[in-house]
Structure formats: structure tokens, C-alpha cells
Amino acid sequence: MPRRHQAQSASAPSPPAGPMVWLRADYEFPSTFSYRMPDVSAQFAIGSPIPSPATVKLALVDTAIRWSGDVAEGRRIFDLVKTLRVCIVPPPCMVRFRAFIKRLKPPHSSAGSGAPTVESTGVRDYFLLNEPLSVFIEVPQAHADKIRELLLRIRRFGTSDSLCWCTGVSEEAPDNRLCPQLLANLTPAQHGLVVRLSDLSPSSQFDGFNPFGGNARGANLDKQVYVLPLTVKQSGETWAILERNRT
Numbered sequence: 001m002p003r004r005h006q007a008q009s010a011s012a013p014s015p016p017a018g019p020m021v022w023l024r025a026d027y028e029f030p031s032t033f034s035y036r037m038p039d040v041s042a043q044f045a046i047g048s049p050i051p052s053p054a055t056v057k058l059a060l061v062d063t064a065i066r067w068s069g070d071v072a073e074g075r076r077i078f079d080l081v082k083t084l085r086v087c088i089v090p091p092p093c094m095v096r097f098r099a100f101i102k103r104l105k106p107p108h109s110s111a112g113s114g115a116p117t118v119e120s121t122g123v124r125d126y127f128l129l130n131e132p133l134s135v136f137i138e139v140p141q142a143h144a145d146k147i148r149e150l151l152l153r154i155r156r157f158g159t160s161d162s163l164c165w166c167t168g169v170s171e172e173a174p175d176n177r178l179c180p181q182l183l184a185n186l187t188p189a190q191h192g193l194v195v196r197l198s199d200l201s202p203s204s205q206f207d208g209f210n211p212f213g214g215n216a217r218g219a220n221l222d223k224q225v226y227v228l229p230l231t232v233k234q235s236g237e238t239w240a241i242l243e244r245n246r247t
Contacts, residue, residue, distance in 0.1 A: 026166065027135065090228060199224075
């Protein structure tokens with residue numbers, strides 16, 4: 001029975017057939033926002049001004065599990081959203097600053113109960129946003145109410161460094177000029193800030209992100225280089241002011 005269940009969850013179901021609708025959710029951050037780019041060092045965490053599409057989708061899955069108390073519900077939402085289109089639009093202006101931090105981590109279980117707390121240091125990018133961050137996701141109309149409910153309940157993107165709340169959800173398509181563009185598809189007239197983002201792929205598996213007995217090899221993330229519609233207006237050694245390009 002477990003083998004049959006695993007085979008079913010490893011498949012890559014397509015979103016339900018039928019009309020699609022774009023949902024827009026705006027998020028406020030009570031203080032700073034921090035999202036480390038995929039595959040960069042945790043000790044020198046270069047940040048992205050926006051979360052990856054994968055982060056948004058996993059936030060929906062995490063929210064579904066937390067509010068329902070049912071891991072199976074999270075698996076269902078994962079299969080629903082993993083191939084959906086997501087566009088994250090940065091606010092008109094933001095400040096990036098680089099901070100030196102010290103973290104306290106519990107010792108590894110193999111060190112024994114009397115082992116001291118582990119200290120680690122590093123550098124991390126943080127962002128201050130002047131307006132909400134806008135997240136657009138194209139969903140099957142038949143499931144729009146459920147996704148809208150989850151978008152309203154999201155309280156963080158990624159780690160606790162990015163606590164947030166949703167100010168509202170509406171039906172609205174994004175302006176494609178403000179969406180991240182693949183670097184490989186960029187035209188000579190386009191310019192912006194280069195970042196690396198990740199997304200779920202059709203072969204991504206729920207258990208690849210399950211911290212309770214999952215297998216990270218099932219993540220199968222699609223990692224690409226994108227260009228954001230942002231320009232560095234002013235900068236110093238450890239800070240920069242970013243403004244969104246005018247459309």
C-alpha cells in the first residue's frame with residue numbers, strides 16, 4: 001500500500017482543465033524582508049528583492065497544512081499549484097542593506113544533551129519596501145476560491161526573516177513588463193537587476209520538501225537567471241536604493 005501511494009504522488013498531474021483566472025495578492029512586511037538566492041552561501045547570503053515562484057507555491061502548501069492540520073491537504077495543494085504561472089512584482093522603491101549577523105543554533109543531536117549552543121556568523125542582505133509586494137498567480141477558476149483563501153492566510157515567505165500579512169486579494173492580471181523576465185529571452189531594449197530564482201517543475205514531488213521523512217532529491221527545482229524591472233539609483237558599500245523601471 002505505501003508503495004502504491006508513493007507511485008501516485010510521484011506523478012506529475014496537470015492543473016484541471018477549464019478556464020483560468022489571475023489572482024493578485026498584496027503583502028505588507030512589518031520590518032525587513034530577506035530571501036536568499038538559490039545556491040548561494042548561507043554565510044554570505046546574497047538576497048533577492050523578491051521571493052522565487054517556488055517560495056510562493058510552498059507558502060501556499062505550508063499555509064494549507066497549518067490551517068487544516070492535514071498533511072494530505074498540503075499534498076493536494078502542492079499538486080494543484082506546482083505547474084501554475086506566478087509573477088512577483090516588486091514595489092516602486094526599496095532599500096537593500098547588508099548586515100553582519102550572529103546566529104545561535106542548537107547542537108546536533110549526535111553531540112549529546114549537554115553540548116553547548118553552536119554560534120555561527122555571516123552576512124545577509126535585507127530589504128525595506130516602500131509599498132506592498134504584489135504576487136500574481138494564474139489558477140483554475142474552479143479552485144480560485146480555495147487559493148484566494150490561502151493567499152489571505154499566508155504569514156511568511158520562506159523563513160521567519162520574511163514575516164508578512166496579506167492586505168487583500170483581487171482578480172487582476174499582471175503587467176508582463178513588470179514580471180521577471182528570463183535573461184535568455186531579454187531584448188536589447190530591456191534592462192534591470194539580474195537575480196537567480198527557482199520554480200517547481202512538473203517532476204517536483206511533495207516529499208522533496210517534506211521535513212518529516214521526505215527526500216530532498218525529489219525537489220527537482222527549475223533554477224533560472226531572471227532580470228527584474230529594477231534599477232540601482234544610489235548605492236554605497238553596504239547599501240543600495242532600488243527603483244522600479246517605468247513602463
